[in-house]
Amino acid sequence: MxxxxxxxxxxxxxxxxxxxxxxxxxxxxxxxxxxxxxxxxxxxxxxxxxxxxxxxxxxxxxPLPLIADEYQEELAVAQGARTMRALLAAMLVVHVLFMGRWPTSPSWVPVLATAVNYAWVVVAVLGVLALVGGPRLRRCQRSGRSFGRLAGSFSTGALTACVVLQGTLITATAYFNLGLLLSPAILATLGIGLVVMVRLVGMTRRCFTVSAAA
Amino acid sequence: MKSDALRGHLDALLLATLDGRELHGYAIIEALQLRSGGALDLPTGTVYPALRRLERAGFVRSEWSTVSGRHRRTYKLTSSGERELANQRTAWREFTVAIEGVLGSGPWPAKA
Known part of the structure; x- marks a missing residue:
């Protein structure tokens, strides 16, 4: 200019x-x-x-290409860490919002709800480990971009599991207790969950694009 | 000395430069050039991401502060960084002794 x-x-x-x-x-x-x-x-x-x-x-x-390449490594780490933090926070909020809202019959619904709870604990523990340990990986020259892709892959897996497991619970609720599903509290919770999910999908996609940039 | 030869040693050089003091990025670059007698030919822009990488590894800690009236990010070694520097120095001494043993001893004696 x-x-x-x-x-x-x-x-x-x-x-x-x-x-x-x-x-x-x-x-x-x-x-x-x-x-x-x-x-x-x-x-x-x-x-x-x-x-x-x-x-x-x-x-x-x-030279710009060399410097941009090295700086982009750090931005990939920042995007990955940001997505992981958002994912963990969102999962905690969604879990609390849905807790105790599922029908108690037939008997497999509470069993599935319990399995979902345990799945979230496993995902949360793995997420915290990746968040704390991932950025420390430094031996590999491309460690920053690797962490960005790792965060994107982890988030993709967690969001897929969320859609499948919560989707099953929502479908079961719709089939066995439609009135419960259509209550204002559940509809509001589903709306919040959907907004959070869309935002997280966008952040997850950014993990891959930022890791591939420059 | 060309940058390609330095890249593998850059982390250790940066840790050594920060040994016992807190410096901002350009002061680190100046110290590197001073100690090497100007022989280290490195794009200075690569030093800043390398410092961030060391921070991610937990070897240095940084903060924005005012130095000489200007706002700058300053770096200092953590205890983990001090241990890593000691390890790197030991590894370097072992490496140079081994290489010197081969390169510095001249031709093999002629066979009788």
């Missing part, structure tokens, strides 16, 4: 290549700006004119 400094132009082009959560991206770019301005300031102090100082700072910083 006309009138922009070389550093501004470089950061704009770097930002345009990056895809990920806004806060994490802004944080990375703010630190990059600090580094570029520090480098340019050193060259100015050494007697170089401003344009030359900025050009040297930008050249030292590295």
């Amino acid at each position: 006309a009138g922009q400094s070389l550093i501004d132009d470089y950061l704009d082009r770097l930002g345009a290549r990056l895809d990920g959560p806004r806060g994490a991206k802004a944080d990375l770019l703010a630190e990059a700006r600090n580094g570029l301005e520090d480098a340019a300031s050193c060259y100015r102090d050494a007697g170089f004119p401003d344009a030359t100082a900025q050009a040297r700072a930008v050249a030292e910083f590295g």
Whole structure:
């Protein structure tokens, strides 16, 4: 853009290549700006004119494709962690909202509801382990993108299980106690669950796109 | 020294630079260049993601703070990072001794 400094132009082009959560991206770019301005300031102090100082700072910083590739790793981690946190929080809320609302007959419905409860505990434990341990994986050069894809795959599995298990319970309720299903409290709960599900599907899809970007 | 040769050692170099002090990103780059006598030819933009990677691994901790009147992200070693640095230094000494044993000993004696 006309009138922009070389550093501004470089950061704009770097930002345009990056895809990920806004806060994490802004944080990375703010630190990059600090580094570029520090480098340019050193060259100015050494007697170089401003344009030359900025050009040297930008050249030292590295070629855009290489730098964007490395920054994107961090954004993939941020997107993966964000999705995992949202998934765990949403599952807890949906679980509490539906707790004790299912019909008590026929006898397999409470059994299935109990199985769903245990399934959520297993998913929650695995999710917390992945959230805590996943970002620490660092030996693999592509560990950031791997974590992003891992979070996306985990979320896909959890959401699929949610649709199948809760769907079965909802279908059973509709068949054996339609009045219960159509009560305002259950309808409101289903509405909230649907909104949460749509949001989580979008975040899950972002895990894969952010992990593949740049 | 070219960046490809450095990439495998970058994490250890960054940990060593932060040994016993808290620095912001550009100060880390300056310290690396100073200690290497300017021989480390690395795109400086790769240092910042590497520092984030070390933070994810639990080896460094960072925070935004005001340094010399400017808002900067500063980094320091965690206790886990200090242990990792000690391990990396031991591994490096063993590696250099082994390589020196092969490369530094000249031609094999001629067979009698």
